[in-house]
Structure formats: C-alpha cells, structure tokens
Amino acid sequence: MTPLLLLALSAAPLQVRVLEREKPTKARLEAPTLTCDGKPLPKKVEVVPGNRELSVGGAKCTEVVASGGATVALKDVTRRFPGVLKVSLEGGVLRFLNEVDVEDYLPSVVTAELGDGKPAALEVQAVVSRTFALTAHRHGKAGYGLCDLSHCQVYRGADASDAAKAAVKKTKGQVVLVGGVALKPTFFHASCGGYTSRAQDVFGDEGAGPGVSDVEGGAPRCAGMPDFAWEFVIEKVKLAEGLGLKNEGHAFEPLRRDAAGRVVELRSFGRRFSGADFQSAVGRAFGWQSLRSMKVSLQEAEGLLRFSGTGLGHGVGLCQQGAKALAEKGVDARGILQRYFPDSQVRVP
Numbered sequence: 001m002t003p004l005l006l007l008a009l010s011a012a013p014l015q016v017r018v019l020e021r022e023k024p025t026k027a028r029l030e031a032p033t034l035t036c037d038g039k040p041l042p043k044k045v046e047v048v049p050g051n052r053e054l055s056v057g058g059a060k061c062t063e064v065v066a067s068g069g070a071t072v073a074l075k076d077v078t079r080r081f082p083g084v085l086k087v088s089l090e091g092g093v094l095r096f097l098n099e100v101d102v103e104d105y106l107p108s109v110v111t112a113e114l115g116d117g118k119p120a121a122l123e124v125q126a127v128v129s130r131t132f133a134l135t136a137h138r139h140g141k142a143g144y145g146l147c148d149l150s151h152c153q154v155y156r157g158a159d160a161s162d163a164a165k166a167a168v169k170k171t172k173g174q175v176v177l178v179g180g181v182a183l184k185p186t187f188f189h190a191s192c193g194g195y196t197s198r199a200q201d202v203f204g205d206e207g208a209g210p211g212v213s214d215v216e217g218g219a220p221r222c223a224g225m226p227d228f229a230w231e232f233v234i235e236k237v238k239l240a241e242g243l244g245l246k247n248e249g250h251a252f253e254p255l256r257r258d259a260a261g262r263v264v265e266l267r268s269f270g271r272r273f274s275g276a277d278f279q280s281a282v283g284r285a286f287g288w289q290s291l292r293s294m295k296v297s298l299q300e301a302e303g304l305l306r307f308s309g310t311g312l313g314h315g316v317g318l319c320q321q322g323a324k325a326l327a328e329k330g331v332d333a334r335g336i337l338q339r340y341f342p343d344s345q346v347r348v349p
C-alpha cells in the first residue's frame, strides 16, 4: 500500500446506510442546504414516501440531498449527521445514506462500541474502527459500504463523547497495516476469554491479526469484565425449535476447534454450521446474551443443555476488555495494538 493510495482511501467519504432498522415512513429534515432532485428546498422540510417518489411539502422528487450537516427527526428518534445525507424511496419506506468523512464518522463509533475507558483504549478503538471502515465492504451489493448496526459498527451520527472525539483527533489517519504494508479488515469483540482467533478460522475470510494469547500473570486480561465466565441453560427441544430444526440427533457436536479453543465448525440437529453462523442463529432466537461466545463446552442431561463458556463476541482481532485493562496499567495505544496485531504496524499518515 503506497502512501498515495492510503491518502486516496481516506479522502473518499464513507457510504453509511443509516436508520434502516427504524423503517422510517416520515421524517422532518433540517440542514443548511436541502435540495429536491437538484432544486433548492427550504431549510426545514417534511419528507414522506409517495407512490413512486418522495413527497416533500407538496413537491415530488426521487432524491432529497441535505448538505452541511443534517438533523433528522423520526417518530421515536432524532439524529444529527455530519457530511451529506441522501434520502430516497425503497419499498415504501425512506432510505437514508450518509456520505461522511471517516474522521467525522469515527467519534460516534468509538463512543458506541467502546464506551468509556482510558484515552489509550479509546485511541486503539479509533485506529481499529478506522481500519475496519476503510476496508470492510459488507454491503457492496446493496450499493453502500457500511450499515449503522453492530453487524458493521454502531454509528449514531454526530452523537459522541468528548473523550472519543479527542481519541479520533489524536490518531487522525492512522491505520493498522499487516506487515507494515497490507490494509486488511480489523475486527474487534468485547472479551476473548483468554485467546483471540484468526479471522480466517472464524469467518473464513481475511483480516488482520493472528490469534494471540491474552493471558497475563496466569489470568486472561479480560477476566475482570462482568460475566466473563457464563452459562446458558436451555431445553434441547427449545434449542431445536429456535433454530428451526427437528429435535433429532445431537444438539451440539463440535467438529473442529481452532488454536484458541473456539468451536469453528459443528453439527447441530444434523445440520452443519460454522461456529460464527451458529452463534448468530442462537443469538437471533434467544438474544445475544445467550450463547455469548464459541469458546464453549456442553453438558447434557435429562433433555437439558448446559453451555459453559468464557468471553463475549466472535473473538477475532482486538479484545476490548483486554485493551481497557492494558490501558489501565499505563500501556499506550501502540503497545496495545502490538499485543493484538503483532504482525502489523500502525501507519501514521
């Protein structure tokens, strides 16, 4: 990756699909500049879906563009967005796309994804989230780069803490490069349970960071988080039902574990799953706090399943709780990134 290419990468605004989950059917928009298919609009308008076009205060158009920072008020939520906000019609609801500079996108992500912590931990999150935002293309087929949910990274527009803003500013333009050259997606998760995993093993796709030990002085660095060790107990018949499968065969038969001890391939009620897909399927059926990680084992008796595990999340890349613990000990952002991405270097623009 040449510095020139890096520069080009960070110069292009991100395309973030926002407010999709809200399924908006009415929005009040306010921005310094608003246009309706290129024609100027007042600074405050109400947008609703029409039959085939948007209806904007009596006018019809296919796209409303808000520039210079926009405020959107929906029924239950009001958000401010930096950059440009484009509104169009999709399946009877309003579709919002935020074109935003990565540096303006990050403060909200760091706030939402890490919360509070020492400045070094926030800076680490900023670098990891920046690298992810510039490399992840999970919605390319739908015509945008990122969604605003934890599927990609949680993003709530201009809403951000001062500490997160400072961390983004301090690390401006910094990304993680594998071997000092290759820009690859950097993933993160709440707690690794003592050992992180490779993206290849968990997702089957490429990403920065080998699996590393997160144990120091005999205990995982992330062991201080609440519910580090957890149990999820469920009736076998209920699990089958939640997965939409027949209650036949074993409920949970690990076929392969990676070096971190995470189940990466398994059979459940006769169907093969990757560990990540199984965790998602159980999460969708029973909530994300049920099967909290795939660093897990099972005991079964009398039709009852008892999953016991450690950690929270997919386990790939940065362990956020481990990073917070290191920051508490006075390790700086570089030092923390070196622990979780030892084959990478931070590139300063």
Ligand SMILES: [Zn+2]
Residues within 6 Å of the ligand: 138, 139, 146, 147, 148, 149, 151, 152, 153
């Ligand atoms: Zn997404």
Ligand SMILES: [Zn+2]
Residues within 6 Å of the ligand: 191, 192, 193, 194, 195, 214, 220, 221, 222, 319, 321, 322
């Ligand atoms: Zn950890």
